[in-house]
Amino acid sequence: MRTFRNVFRRKFRAFLTIFGITIGIFALVVMGSLAEKITLMVNGGTRFYADKVTLSQGANGGFSSSPISVDTIPRIQALDGVQLASASVGFTLNKDQGASFGMPDLVEGNDLRGRDLESFKLTYAQGRELEPTDEDKAVVGADMVKKLNARIGGTINVRGRDFTVVGILDKTLTVPDTTVDIPFKDAQSIFYNDLPDLVKSHLDPSKLATTLTIYPKPGVDPNQLAKEISDKYPEYNVIGPAKFQEQVTNSTRIFTAIVFGVALISLLVGGLSVINTMTMSVFERTREVGIRKSLGASDGRIVRQFLAESALIGALGGVTGLVLGWLLVMAANAAGASSGIQIFLLTPRLAVGSVGFAVLLGVVSGLYPSWHAARLNPVTALRYE
Amino acid sequence: MSDGNGGILKAVDLHKVYELGKDNLVHALRGASLTVRRGEMLAIMGPSGSGKSTIMHIMGCLDRPDRGEVWLDGHRVDNLKSGALNQVRSRDIGFIFQGFNLIPTFTATENVALAGEYAGLARRQAKAAAVKALRDIGLGDRLDHKPSELSGGQQQRVAIARALVNGPHIVLGDEPTGDLDTATSQEIIEMMRQINTDTGTSFVLVTHNPDVADACDRKVCMRDGLVTEEEVCT
Ligand SMILES: Nc1ncnc2c1ncn2[C@@H]1O[C@H](COP(=O)(O)OP(=O)(O)OP(=O)(O)O)[C@@H](O)[C@H]1O
Numbered sequence A: 001m002r003t004f005r006n007v008f009r010r011k012f013r014a015f016l017t018i019f020g021i022t023i024g025i026f027a028l029v030v031m032g033s034l035a036e037k038i039t040l041m042v043n044g045g046t047r048f049y050a051d052k053v054t055l056s057q058g059a060n061g062g063f064s065s066s067p068i069s070v071d072t073i074p075r076i077q078a079l080d081g082v083q084l085a086s087a088s089v090g091f092t093l094n095k096d097q098g099a100s101f102g103m104p105d106l107v108e109g110n111d112l113r114g115r116d117l118e119s120f121k122l123t124y125a126q127g128r129e130l131e132p133t134d135e136d137k138a139v140v141g142a143d144m145v146k147k148l149n150a151r152i153g154g155t156i157n158v159r160g161r162d163f164t165v166v167g168i169l170d171k172t173l174t175v176p177d178t179t180v181d182i183p184f185k186d187a188q189s190i191f192y193n194d195l196p197d198l199v200k201s202h203l204d205p206s207k208l209a210t211t212l213t214i215y216p217k218p219g220v221d222p223n224q225l226a227k228e229i230s231d232k233y234p235e236y237n238v239i240g241p242a243k244f245q246e247q248v249t250n251s252t253r254i255f256t257a258i259v260f261g262v263a264l265i266s267l268l269v270g271g272l273s274v275i276n277t278m279t280m281s282v283f284e285r286t287r288e289v290g291i292r293k294s295l296g297a298s299d300g301r302i303v304r305q306f307l308a309e310s311a312l313i314g315a316l317g318g319v320t321g322l323v324l325g326w327l328l329v330m331a332a333n334a335a336g337a338s339s340g341i342q343i344f345l346l347t348p349r350l351a352v353g354s355v356g357f358a359v360l361l362g363v364v365s366g367l368y369p370s371w372h373a374a375r376l377n378p379v380t381a382l383r384y385e
Numbered sequence B: 001m002s003d004g005n006g007g008i009l010k011a012v013d014l015h016k017v018y019e020l021g022k023d024n025l026v027h028a029l030r031g032a033s034l035t036v037r038r039g040e041m042l043a044i045m046g047p048s049g050s051g052k053s054t055i056m057h058i059m060g061c062l063d064r065p066d067r068g069e070v071w072l073d074g075h076r077v078d079n080l081k082s083g084a085l086n087q088v089r090s091r092d093i094g095f096i097f098q099g100f101n102l103i104p105t106f107t108a109t110e111n112v113a114l115a116g117e118y119a120g121l122a123r124r125q126a127k128a129a130a131v132k133a134l135r136d137i138g139l140g141d142r143l144d145h146k147p148s149e150l151s152g153g154q155q156q157r158v159a160i161a162r163a164l165v166n167g168p169h170i171v172l173g174d175e176p177t178g179d180l181d182t183a184t185s186q187e188i189i190e191m192m193r194q195i196n197t198d199t200g201t202s203f204v205l206v207t208h209n210p211d212v213a214d215a216c217d218r219k220v221c222m223r224d225g226l227v228t229e230e231e232v233c234t
């Protein structure tokens, strides 16, 4: 309480200083929420890729939708260490999907042969999963419900064809949220129809696949297996857990850099203004320091008193920055909810971390001014007018 | 050196030199000695710049002499480590300065309680002691006032309450009535006199005010960094 009053002795100055920290923490919270969302999606991917190998066309990395033939499956299953390979066809929901922020909406048809081996289990908010015998049925990811106006028993349109919704997934916070699952055969035929005529002519739609998911035998290292398959099929893009992690690390590095950049700038700007304010405050209160020392205050007590004040400045700036950041994140996510694009995720660790960081910033910035105050000679301080 | 003759606070041959620049030394004290007797009220008078504040700061453990000794209640204190000096300042000595010596953001109670906290009391005990000290001095109805909401005399009474709250052996005042008008000065002097009689706390008052000096038991004079016993002292 007394600390509070001391900080607000100069109200306007206190507000300005706190506001400086508020801005920094606001930026940190917003950027951090973006990074947290991405981390979460990446973690989903990491879980998905943890125990398997995927193979798609195009050896130069990147996501390729060029077709693979299901005839490849027996050859791959014949390899040592492979328990099973299953095929799927995936494409974007919108045919002319350009570059977009966040995850694109996807359509996937899986032959369901690997269903029992899959460790990335999906749970259903409503309805049921797809069965191999289903036709013209669909399961919709959590974020797609609003966007496609989907409900159990209703119909949704995928590239001109109608599907009856039989299931709605729980939120996973990663790729399945923005995916529509349809039967394998239907996916093959839609995919085939939208290929250029020149390509169509030498393809059999019933053999089409865009990705093979390869499940290793128990005890087989998926990274080792990925390397073997990659060596045998250099024309394909083969990804095991390690390779996925490596690709992801590269692409998240830039985000980490941005978040750290923001943190650094907020540290500089906010910290300098706290140093300035605390230095002025100590200067103005020289006589007060002299009085406290004449009453027997130890140097440590003087340091703690001023540190408490700068920590309070940091905490107030941190909390207001967090609240403002939280409001923006909520507003942006609410605005994006209808289109299913929620690009921010404010996690508890980010919230606690930001405020903690602000307090730390206040303390560190207060160190020099406090130390300076404690070192004042009591007599000089008392003579000061 | 031991304390055999009832001196509560004793300064022996104090020297203090301030260096203002190269070849510009100010000899604030040049061998000043002074004994404050147990339970007495002592006035220190003398012209401006004669070293009154300097000797008071050194005897009050706020500053260290270049040479000489300070004894408090039979213990040498000038060579104590700073942690021990803090304790001496908070428990055994009370200070009253000329004007503006309260913390402006604190209420009267908080100002007095701070002295208790620095002496090691818990916050609650310190507050209770502060309230009692303020009541004793007639400020029971001004407990939650800030210094800016108090008159000069009231502020100085809060300072007296703060100096007394830990039950010190001795109170040192540097022109405690310097900023007050004659009537208020008189009131403050009488109050200190009363406390001295009631509790036996010794007072050392640096003053230019003859009324203050007349109210004291004894008066010494400082001149050019030395303590003398002159009768006329200006
Ligand atoms: N920090 C300092 N640096 C340099 N000189 C100082 C310092 N403090 C005091 N002095 C000098 O020491 C001498 C004694 O000062 P002191 O304050 O003790 O005088 P005083 O008797 O209290 O005077 P006054 O009645 O005006 O308060 C003066 O000449 C003063 O200028």
Ligand SMILES: [Mg+2]
Residues within 6 Å of the ligand: B052, B053, B054, B174
């Ligand atoms: Mg003086």
